[in-house]
Structure formats: C-alpha cells, structure tokens
Amino acid sequence: MITRSSALLQRPDRHEPSPLAIQARWQTQLARAIRDPRELCRRLGLDEAWLPGAEVGHALFEVRVPEAYLARMRLGDPSDPLLKQVLPLAEEAVPMAGYVADPLAEAEHAPAPGLIHKYAGRVLLITSPACAVNCRYCFRRHFPYEENAPSRAQWDTTLDYLRADASLHEAILSGGDPLAASDRQLAWLVERLEAVPHLKRLRIHTRLPVVIPDRIDDALLGWLATTRLQTVMVLHINHANEIDEAVIAACQRLSAAGVTLLNQSVLLQGVNDSVESLAALSERLFEAGILPYYLHVLDPVAGAAHFDVSDDQARELVAGLREVLPGFLMPRLVREIPGETSKTPL
Ligand SMILES: *Cc1c(COP(=O)(O)O)cnc(C)c1O
Numbered sequence: 001m002i003t004r005s006s007a008l009l010q011r012p013d014r015h016e017p018s019p020l021a022i023q024a025r026w027q028t029q030l031a032r033a034i035r036d037p038r039e040l041c042r043r044l045g046l047d048e049a050w051l052p053g054a055e056v057g058h059a060l061f062e063v064r065v066p067e068a069y070l071a072r073m074r075l076g077d078p079s080d081p082l083l084k085q086v087l088p089l090a091e092e093a094v095p096m097a098g099y100v101a102d103p104l105a106e107a108e109h110a111p112a113p114g115l116i117h118k119y120a121g122r123v124l125l126i127t128s129p130a131c132a133v134n135c136r137y138c139f140r141r142h143f144p145y146e147e148n149a150p151s152r153a154q155w156d157t158t159l160d161y162l163r164a165d166a167s168l169h170e171a172i173l174s175g176g177d178p179l180a181a182s183d184r185q186l187a188w189l190v191e192r193l194e195a196v197p198h199l200k201r202l203r204i205h206t207r208l209p210v211v212i213p214d215r216i217d218d219a220l221l222g223w224l225a226t227t228r229l230q231t232v233m234v235l236h237i238n239h240a241n242e243i244d245e246a247v248i249a250a251c252q253r254l255s256a257a258g259v260t261l262l263n264q265s266v267l268l269q270g271v272n273d274s275v276e277s278l279a280a281l282s283e284r285l286f287e288a289g290i291l292p293y294y295l296h297v298l299d300p301v302a303g304a305a306h307f308d309v310s311d312d313q314a315r316e317l318v319a320g321l322r323e324v325l326p327g328f329l330m331p332r333l334v335r336e337i338p339g340e341t342s343k344t345p346l
C-alpha cells in the first residue's frame with residue numbers, strides 16, 4: 001500500500017507542462033482535474049449548503065477530481081458513492097480520539113530513501129508523491145510532500161539496497177500514485193530493477209487507470225509489456241460505479257500485455273458498507289478481468305473518522321458476502337497494524 005516516505009522520482013507536473021515535453025493525453029487530464037470545491041459543487045449541481053463544509057475540508061487536504069471520474073457521478077446527489085470519496089466535509093476538521101496524522105508509523109521501516117521494507121521478500125518504492133485524485137479517507141492526507149524532494153543520489157542508495165539483498169523477489173511501486181510519474185521516468189526505473197537478478201516481480205499499486213483510464217496508453221504499455229519481470233497491478237476501486245466502459249477497455253489492454261490484475265478496496269461508511277454493494281463490486285471487477293485481493297478496514301487517519309465501519313460490522317458484511325459470491329470473488333478482510341510482518345486478517 002501507499003506509504004509516507006520520500007519520493008524517488010521527480011514530482012509530476014502540477015499545473016504547467018514542461019516546454020520541452022509533449023504532454024500525453026492523460027497528463028493534460030491530470031493537469032485539468034477539478035481543484036476547487038466551488039467548481040466541484042457547481043458541476044454536480046449540489047445545493048449551496050454543501051459549500052462551506054467543502055471549503056473547510058479543502059483547506060485541510062485539497063480537492064482533486066479528474067473529469068473522467070466526475071463523469072461517473074450522479075448529478076445533484078450528495079450520497080453518490082463516488083462523490084462521497086472526494087467531497088470534503090466540515091467533519092474532517094473535528095478531532096477524534098485515536099485518529100492521528102500518521103496511523104501506520106512507516107518511517108521506522110525505511111532502510112533507504114523512499115524504500116519501505118516491512119515484509120519478507122518484497123519492498124515498496126515510493127515512486128511518485130502525487131495522486132490523480134484526492135480520496136478523503138487516504139492515510140497519506142497529512143503527508144508533508146514539500147519536505148520530500150527527490151534526488152539522483154537517493155536513487156543510487158535505494159537500488160544498492162535492492163541489489164544487496166538476494167532474498168528480495170518483488171519490487172512494489174507505490175506512492176502517492178506511481179503512475180502519476182511519466183513513462184520516461186518509470187521506464188528508467190524499471191530498466192534498473194530488471195537488472196537486479198533476484199527480482200522476479202514488479203507490482204504497481206495505482207488508482208490512475210480508474211480515475212483517468214487514458215493513462216493506459218501506448219507509452220505505458222511499451223515498457224510494461226516488454227519487461228522480463230512478471231507484472232502485477234493492484235487497482236484501488238471501492239465501488240462498482242467506478243468501473244465504466246473506459247476502465248474495462250484499459251483493463252483489457254493491461255491483461256493483453258500480460259499484467260495480472262488485482263483490486264484492493266477500503267471499507268467505507270456510506271460508500272460500500274453493504275453486502276449488495278460489495279457483491280456488486282466483486283462482480284463488476286471480474287467483468288473487467290480483475291480479481292478482488294484485499295478489503296482493508298479504514299486506517300485511523302485524522303479527518304476520516306466519519307468513514308469508519310466497526311470490526312463487528314465488517315466481519316458481518318464479509319460473512320454475508322460469502323453467502324452470495326464464489327470463493328474466488330471474495331476479498332480478504334485485513335487491517336494494517338504497525339510492526340506486524342504481514343497484513344492482519346480480521
Ligand atoms: C501492504 C504492504 C506490502 C504488500 O503486502 P502484500 O500482503 O504482499 O500485498 C508490502 N510492503 C509494505 C510496506 C506494505 O505496507
């Protein structure tokens with residue numbers, strides 16, 4: 001999953017394209033994502049009464065919603081499950097006992113810059129600090145991006161760490177969203193990872209193909225389809241409505257390139273906290289060629305307490321899900337506990 005250490009690759013363009021680079025279609029869409037709560041409310045035809053709360057939340061963690069994702073929301077419906085994931089609320093400013101800025105305390109497991117090594121055989125690389133969408137429940141919402149400027153020297157240290165540990169078989173690109181980095185940067189990195197003989201797998205945790213399906217373009221498939229490493233992509237999808245025809249087409253291109261597609265979700269109050277919603281998600285994932293992997297309970301990050309679902313309710317939902325789904329469409333219900341050597345099943 002996503003972590004909070006220094007990012008290894010240069011931060012993607014926030015607003016302006018580099019004058020020398022031709023922007024890919026997805027980069028233009030990323031640059032044009034909605035970043036203003038008033039604009040978000042106006043575009044969705046929400047009642048003015050939502051705006052003051054949205055401004056409060058936005059001041060804590062900025063709004064970011066790409067057009068392609070907005071297009072899947074229902075107009076004028078504040079309970080739309082996609083909107084709920086991105087609409088800031090006044091509740092985010094209310095302190096809650098047990099909800100902290102850094103719930104996973106991952107800084108203790110960073111033996112090299114931007115590298116988290118917590119679990120046997122696999123390491124996580126913070127490949128890009130930015131995201132294409134800002135999810136209100138994100139445990140990185142308090143991440144101090146400004147303090148984490150990357151450098152080429154950091155890269156060398158990080159790659160040395162990977163080369164020196166022959167027990168490592170898998171490199172996981174994470175962030176932020178690793179696919180917010182350019183294909184030139186990603187191809188550069190993957191070329192170096194391929195040269196590490198004991199690495200077998202490349203895993204990418206991303207939400208970009210969901211919120212901007214055009215991210216799966218020829219430039220990306222160029223390096224992804226030709227690497228010697230086995231490739232796994234773990235998408236982050238929380239609701240069936242997130243999967244439209246464009247997402248399915250993007251997934252088909254990934255599958256055709258030999259990528260194994262998995263999904264992880266977060267159990268979120270008001271978004272997917274019913275057996276019907278979770279079953280529909282699993283069914284829809286499979287239509288896109290994606291297998292459910294994890295269903296995470298919420299990390300207790302400050303500002304997200306209103307999304308919490310109790311452990312008892314989570315277990316009940318999963319028991320109900322088992323009644324209606326084939327075993328291969330069942331996600332594993334887990335929690336991330338700092339200091340454990342794997343995710344913890346509930
Ligand atoms: C979640 C996570 C992984 C991947 O765990 P899997 O159970 O293999 O999916 C790897 N490293 C870190 C630091 C993680 O948080």
Ligand code: SF4
Binds near residue numbers: 130131133177207
């Ligand atoms: S895409 Fe992932 S890392 Fe980015 S804000 Fe959403 S949950 Fe957090």
